[in-house]
Amino acid sequence: MKKSAFTLLELLIVVVIIGVVAAIGMPLLDGFISSTKQVTAKNSLRDICLIEANYFAENSSYLTTNVKSTSNINTRLFNKKTLDEDSDYEYSITPTNEGYLAKATPKQGTSKKLQTYCVDHSEAPPRTTNCNN
16 A cells, blocks of 8 residues: 655645745734734823813813823822733823823834824814824
């Protein structure tokens, strides 16, 4: 009887095909992961704006003191852990003349594809933009 087995050439062809698929697929996957992180950062900025609006309704001012880090925003503004402190973004709120500037900045050592996003609440209406400051 003749045994059925793969030849070395067939195995090499399969390895090459897998390599080509991986070479094409990995950059696409990395792009999807980066865009998901950026959408999460924008949504977190919207959450900050909503809670700041509630804070303003109750206190007639925005909370802009001691909220320069994600953990401080969680503690002082949300009163619980709402923003992911282990994410690739650091969040901050700084005062402006007519409101505040909420900012999502990529942390050191994260993907270079991530961008910095801001919501300037002194603009009407406030909107999430790409900021380079």
